Amino acid sequence: MLLQFAQTALLILVVIAVFNMIIFVHELGHYWAAKWRGLKIDRFQIWFGKPIWSKTINGVQYGLGWIPAGGFVALPQMAPMEAIEGGNLDREALPPVKPLDKIIVAFAGPLFSFLLAVVASLCVWGLGKPADMLETTTIGYVEVGGAGEAAGLKAGDKILAINDNPVSTWVGTLDCVVLNIATSRGDKIKFSIDRPGEGVLTKFSGFKIPETKKWHRAGIRTVGLEPQGKGPVTIGAFSGENAPAQRAGLLVGDEIVSVNGAAATSVPQVVDSIKASGEKPVEFVYRRAGKEATATVTPLVPVSGQEKGEVRPLIGLAPDQDAYVRAGLINPNPVDQLTETVKTMWITITSVISRDSSIGLQHLSGPIGIGKVQYNFLLMDHPVLRIIAFLVLININLAILNLMPFPVLDGGHIVLACMEWIAKRPVRVKLLEYIQLCFVFLLFGVMLYVSSKDLFDDFGRGGDVPKRGKLVFPE
Numbered sequence: 001m002l003l004q005f006a007q008t009a010l011l012i013l014v015v016i017a018v019f020n021m022i023i024f025v026h027e028l029g030h031y032w033a034a035k036w037r038g039l040k041i042d043r044f045q046i047w048f049g050k051p052i053w054s055k056t057i058n059g060v061q062y063g064l065g066w067i068p069a070g071g072f073v074a075l076p077q078m079a080p081m082e083a084i085e086g087g088n089l090d091r092e093a094l095p096p097v098k099p100l101d102k103i104i105v106a107f108a109g110p111l112f113s114f115l116l117a118v119v120a121s122l123c124v125w126g127l128g129k130p131a132d133m134l135e136t137t138t139i140g141y142v143e144v145g146g147a148g149e150a151a152g153l154k155a156g157d158k159i160l161a162i163n164d165n166p167v168s169t170w171v172g173t174l175d176c177v178v179l180n181i182a183t184s185r186g187d188k189i190k191f192s193i194d195r196p197g198e199g200v201l202t203k204f205s206g207f208k209i210p211e212t213k214k215w216h217r218a219g220i221r222t223v224g225l226e227p228q229g230k231g232p233v234t235i236g237a238f239s240g241e242n243a244p245a246q247r248a249g250l251l252v253g254d255e256i257v258s259v260n261g262a263a264a265t266s267v268p269q270v271v272d273s274i275k276a277s278g279e280k281p282v283e284f285v286y287r288r289a290g291k292e293a294t295a296t297v298t299p300l301v302p303v304s305g306q307e308k309g310e311v312r313p314l315i316g317l318a319p320d321q322d323a324y325v326r327a328g329l330i331n332p333n334p335v336d337q338l339t340e341t342v343k344t345m346w347i348t349i350t351s352v353i354s355r356d357s358s359i360g361l362q363h364l365s366g367p368i369g370i371g372k373v374q375y376n377f378l379l380m381d382h383p384v385l386r387i388i389a390f391l392v393l394i395n396i397n398l399a400i401l402n403l404m405p406f407p408v409l410d411g412g413h414i415v416l417a418c419m420e421w422i423a424k425r426p427v428r429v430k431l432l433e434y435i436q437l438c439f440v441f442l443l444f445g446v447m448l449y450v451s452s453k454d455l456f457d458d459f460g461r462g463g464d465v466p467k468r469g470k471l472v473f474p475e
Contacts, residue, residue: 015374018387019367020046022116022394023071026402029112030073030105037101040094043074068367078102078413099421106413110399117341117395120388121334128329129389130382133172136324138228140266146224151205153191153225155265160200161192170227170324174343177227181207182220183347185356189223209358215456217362226268229321232256232287233264236320240302240471243316248284248295255287256319270319279313302471316473329385337389341396361446362453369454370394407432407439 023046034041043061045051048070051063065071077097137159142148159167162180169176181189184207191203210219232255238246256264259273260283274282277299284295299313332340351359365373377386402410420426 011375011378014378015371018374018391019371022113022391022398023047025116025395026109026113026398027071027073029108029110030075033105033108034073034075037097037104039075039077039097039101039105041073042076043072045074046071048072075105078105096426099417102417102420103414106410106417107403109410110402113395113399113402117338117392117399118334120391120395121337123388124337124385124392125331125333127385127388128331129385130380131172131326131328131330133176133326134170134227134324135168135326136170136227137167137177139225140228141226141269141272143224143226143268144272147206147208148223148225151191151203151223153193153203153205153223154195155228155269157193157195159191159193161190163190164192172326174340174347177225179347181223183351183357183359184221185354187356189221207358215452215459217453217457218358218360220363221358226266227323229266230324231322233267233270233319233321235286235317237318238316239318240314240316240473242473243314243471244297244300244473245295245315245317248297250284250286250295250297250317251288253288257285257287257292259284264319267319267321274315274317282315300473302473314471314473316471329382337392338396341393342400344393345397345400361450364450366447366451366454368451372454407436408443412436412439 027044027046031041031044041060043063045054045061045063045065047065047068049065049067051061052066054061054063056062077094139148139153139155139157139159141155142153159177161167162177163184165175165180167175167177167180171178173179187206188204189207191205193201193203195201205223207221207223209221212219234256235245235250235252235254237252256270258264259270260277262269262273264270264273279299282297282299284297286293286295297315297317299315301313302316348359348364351357352361352364374387374390377383377390380386403414405411405415407416416427416432
C-alpha cells in the first residue's frame with residue numbers, strides 16, 4: 001500500500017514538473033526578449049497569486065504562486081497589469097518603451113512555445129510514438145433500436161465518408177469515424193458506405209447524446225455503431241467465481257459461434273444477445289479444437305448482488321475479440337505533426353462556437369484535465385514517448401491561444417502596441433486596467449468552469465462490475 005502511494009505521488013510530481021516546464025519555457029521567451037530589448041523586469045513567476053516561495057536575484061523576484069494556472073513575467077513598461085501581477089516593486093518611474101519592443105516581447109512567449117513543440121516533434125520523428133489507431137472503418141455491430149439501425153446501416157458496411165469527409169480509421173486520427181460523428185453539425189449525419197453486393201450507398205442518420213449527471217460533461221454524439229473485429233469472438237475470461245458459464249462447460253478460449261441462434265459477429269452483439277435473454281437460459285454454440293458443441297447457461301444473481309438487493313441475473317462470461325489495432329510505433333515527420341495539431345485545434349474551436357454542434361465549452365480541458373491526461377499516459381506503454389508527443393499538442397495550443405487578440409493574452413498586448421504605434425500615443429491606463437481586469441475575471445471563470453468538469457467528471461459513474469472485490473455466484 002505504501003509503495004503504491006509512493007508511486008502515485010511520484011507520477012503526480014512528474015505531471016506537475018512537465019506542466020511547469022511548459023509554462024516556464026513560454027515565460028522564458030518573454031523574459032529573454034525583455035532583457036534583449038532593455039525592459040524593466042519585476043517578477044518571473046510560475047502560477048498566479050501571492051507567492052508561496054520567492055527569491056530576488058539581481059533585482060528580479062522569482063517565485064511560485066498559489067493558484068496553479070499559468071504564469072507571468074511582470075513587465076511594468078508593457079500594458080499595466082498591476083491588478084493581476086502586482087505593482088512595480090521598486091516604485092520607480094520608468095521610461096516608455098517603443099511599440100515595436102512591446103510587440104517583440106509579447107510575441108516571444110508564443111514563439112518559445114512553438115519552438116518547444118518543434119523540438120518535441122523532432123524527438124517524436126526520431127524516437128516514434130504509439131500508433132493508437134483502429135485501422136478499420138467497417139461496421140461490426142449496429143445497436144438494436146439505435147440511430148444507426150433506424151438509418152439502415154448494417155454490420156459489414158464499410159464507411160467511406162461522414163458528411164462528405166473521407167474516413168480512414170475508426171479511432172485515433174483526425175479522419176476517424178468517432179471524431180467525425182462527435183463533431184458533426186446539424187440534425188442529420190450523412191454516411192457514405194460501401195455495402196457488399198450493393199455498392200456505394202448514402203444513408204442519413206440521427207444521433208443520440210447520452211444523458212449525464214449535472215456535474216459531468218455532457219455526452220457527445222453517438223449513432224450506435226461498433227467497429228468490425230478481427231477473427232472470431234472468443235471467451236476471454238469469466239467475471240466471477242463459480243460462474244454459470246463455467247458450470248455449463250465453457251472454457252476460456254472457446255470460439256462463440258452463436259448466441260440464442262444469432263451469429264456472433266462482435267463483442268457488443270454477443271453482450272446484447274446475452275442481456276436480451278434476461279433471466280432465461282442462454283443457448284451457446286461454440287467451437288473448441290475445430291469441433292462445434294452447444295451449451296445452455298442459466299443466469300444467476302451473484303452473492304454480492306443478493307446482499308445488496310440487486311436482482312439482475314448474470315452468466316459471468318466476458319467475451320473477447322481481436323481488434324484491427326495498429327501496433328508498434330509510428331514516426332510522423334514534424335510538419336505532419338504540427339499540421340495535424342493545428343487542424344485539431346481548428347476543429348475544436350469551430351465546434352465549440354458553432355450553434356448546431358453538440359460540442360461546447362464544457363468539453364475543453366483545463367490544467368486539471370491536462371494533468372489527468374498526462375497521468376494516464378504515465379500508466380500506459382511507452383509513457384515517455386506519449387508525454388513527448390503530448391508536448392507537441394499542448395504547446396501549439398498554448399501558442400495559438402495566447403496569440404488571440406484579447407486583453408491579458410499576448411495577442412492583446414500585440415494589438416494594443418499596434419494601436420499605440422498607429423495613434424502615436426499610449427492607450428489610456430485606467431481604461432486599459434479596467435478592461436484587462438474584466439477579461440481576467442472572465443478567463444478565470446471559464447477556467448474554473450472547465451476545471452470543475454475535469455475534477456468531477458469521474459465521480460458518480462457506475463458500472464456493471466465493481467472495481468473492487470469479486471463476483472461470487474451461489475453454489
